[in-house]
Amino acid sequence: MRGDMEPRLQRLVRTVLLLHICWLWRGQCLTVRFTNQQALYVIKGQDLILQAQIELLDSEHVVNVTWDHVAKTSGTSSTLAEFPHKVSDGRVTLEQQGATLKIRDYQAADAGVYTVTVTDQSGQRQSAQRTVQEYLAVHHVSVMVNVSHSVLHCMEAWGTEPTFTWLQEKVVVTEKVGRVSADGTSLYVSGAFCGHFTCIVSNKLGHSSATYTAEACESPNRSTTAVVVFLLLILTLVAACLAFILWRKHGRRFNRRERLRETYEEPL
Numbered sequence: 001m002r003g004d005m006e007p008r009l010q011r012l013v014r015t016v017l018l019l020h021i022c023w024l025w026r027g028q029c030l031t032v033r034f035t036n037q038q039a040l041y042v043i044k045g046q047d048l049i050l051q052a053q054i055e056l057l058d059s060e061h062v063v064n065v066t067w068d069h070v071a072k073t074s075g076t077s078s079t080l081a082e083f084p085h086k087v088s089d090g091r092v093t094l095e096q097q098g099a100t101l102k103i104r105d106y107q108a109a110d111a112g113v114y115t116v117t118v119t120d121q122s123g124q125r126q127s128a129q130r131t132v133q134e135y136l137a138v139h140h141v142s143v144m145v146n147v148s149h150s151v152l153h154c155m156e157a158w159g160t161e162p163t164f165t166w167l168q169e170k171v172v173v174t175e176k177v178g179r180v181s182a183d184g185t186s187l188y189v190s191g192a193f194c195g196h197f198t199c200i201v202s203n204k205l206g207h208s209s210a211t212y213t214a215e216a217c218e219s220p221n222r223s224t225t226a227v228v229v230f231l232l233l234i235l236t237l238v239a240a241c242l243a244f245i246l247w248r249k250h251g252r253r254f255n256r257r258e259r260l261r262e263t264y265e266e267p268l
Helices: 002-024 220-264
Strands: 030-033 040-042 048-051 054-055 062-071 077-083 092-095 098-103 112-120 125-134 144-146 149-155 163-168 178-182 188-190 196-203 205-214
Touching: 040 048, 048 125, 054 062, 062 144, 077 092, 077 098, 144 196, 144 205, 149 163, 149 196, 188 196
Parallel strands: 040 125
Antiparallel strands: 030 054, 048 098, 062 077, 062 112, 092 098, 112 125, 144 149, 149 188, 163 196, 178 188, 196 205
């Protein structure tokens, strides 16, 4: 019973809202919109799908839906499809009584502004627009450096929705190495500013990278070797000093014995 009540309540709320809109707009009881107003990015070769949200009173119905396109490159305007009358070419189809536009094999020429215009039985018309752009791969990644502040900046030309990853010596950076900015484009180095810093930029179509090479890092093995050599040198010097001291002591004792023997052997 509760499950049946919820759809009825939703319809009632929607009807009240539409009646309110009718009162505000003097009888206009039709609304058309896209749930997402941001630009839509489509990968070349995939399908472009635009779905409009059409709302009207239960007593009303849609008599005509028209989809128009203004090309991004040429600025040319054309009518792609119309419900229930026509579709301009075989790549374009309309579904859900014209509310959904589908274009197969999206190409660069399909980018631009799409406008859907809906007409109801009373002759009221409403429109909504959505911008469509081609989803582009990342290109021309580069790394700039501010050595005085130990900051690395990663830049990319025109890729869609790029994400940034930083590596030092082919290992993802940690807090021990430095801090990455919120957008991922900058690395603030707090550890040793040495070795190879690599910025990898990626999106749905692949990735590209660039590397900045600083002074070579001193490896732990080299540090350990240097310490061992230093200790061996110290031990060698200490041993040499001890040997020299013992040699001097032995020499003095030998000289004393010689002198005592010579004195004892003298005639009385």
